[in-house]
Amino acid sequence: MTTGATERTHPRERLLDTAGRLFYTQGIQAVGVDQLVREAGVTRATFYRHFSSKDGLVVAYLEARGGRVEEVVEAILAAHRGRDALLAIMDMIGDNLCRPGFRGCGFLNAAAEYPDPTHPVRVRIAEHRRWFHDVLRTVVRDAGHPDPERVARTLVVLRDGAMVGGHLDDPRAIRATLYEAAERLLTS
Numbered sequence: 482m483t484t485g486a487t488e489r490t491h492p493r494e495r496l497l498d499t500a501g502r503l504f505y506t507q508g509i510q511a512v513g514v515d516q517l518v519r520e521a522g523v524t525r526a527t528f529y530r531h532f533s534s535k536d537g538l539v540v541a542y543l544e545a546r547g548g549r550v551e552e553v554v555e556a557i558l559a560a561h562r563g564r565d566a567l568l569a570i571m572d573m574i575g576d577n578l579c580r581p582g583f584r585g586c587g588f589l590n591a592a593a594e595y596p597d598p599t600h601p602v603r604v605r606i607a608e609h610r611r612w613f614h615d616v617l618r619t620v621v622r623d624a625g626h627p628d629p630e631r632v633a634r635t636l637v638v639l640r641d642g643a644m645v646g647g648h649l650d651d652p653r654a655i656r657a658t659l660y661e662a663a664e665r666l667l668t669s
Contacts, residue, residue, distance in 0.1 A: 492521070492523045492527045492531065493531040495521040495522060495523060496517060496518075496521045496523060496527075496528060496531060496532070496538065497541060497542060498521075499520045499521040500512075500521075500538050500539070500541075500542045501542055501545065501546065503517065503520065504539070504590075504591070505584060505590070506582075506584065508590070508594065509539055509594045509595075513535075514528060514535055517535075517538070536600075536601060536602060537601075539591065539595075539602050540601050540602055540605050542587075543587070543588065543591060543605045543606065543609065544605065546587050546588070547605075547608075547609040547612075550609075550613075551612070553573055554570060554573070554616055557569045557570055557573065558616075558620075562620075562623050563620065563623040563624035563625065564624040564667055566620045566623070566624075567617070567620045567621060567636075567663055567667065568660065568664065570616075570617070570620065571659055571660045571663045574640055574643060574644075574656075574659060575643075575655075575657075575660060576656075577647075578643060578644070578646075578647030578655055578656050579647070579652045579653060579656060583647055583648060583652065585645060585647070585648040586641070586645075588606050588609055588610070589645070592606050610637065613637065613640075614633050614634070614637050615633075617632075617633040617636045618630055618632075618633035621633055621636070621666075621667070624667055626667060632666050632669075636663060636666065639659055639662050639663070640659070643655050643656070643659040646658075
């Protein structure tokens, strides 16, 4: 039997945790495999046993990051429907903006470093964005809005802007603006 602490010391998990921290704080291209293996306390052979390349690790990092978001959203959807669900999702985003060390959206940051839309990193980003859009469309539809597709597209754009604004401006003001805009869209 393994404990959570033992599982977290698994080399693959250490690599993912280290990559998550370094990629988010320093940028993906700025972090080399040597730094990753050194800070994760693994060998290069261990790195390549778990990931075929650095890009493979980047995709896994984004999958893990997306998985955490999906878990939180699933919990929100289990507790709320319609308008309440949408506003709870906006609260989740707002909480993220106000978190110490917030440096924008990890997906948007990665997209800026991988311009080719056919690259596996960008494909993973597109999948996550489609998932988020679909969640918003469903929530808005459940709230009774007559045009859930338009509102969902608008909310994705607002969320993207909030992720940038939360890093560059006062995150509390951005949070309040995002929440207010979401409420207004539901009544438009």
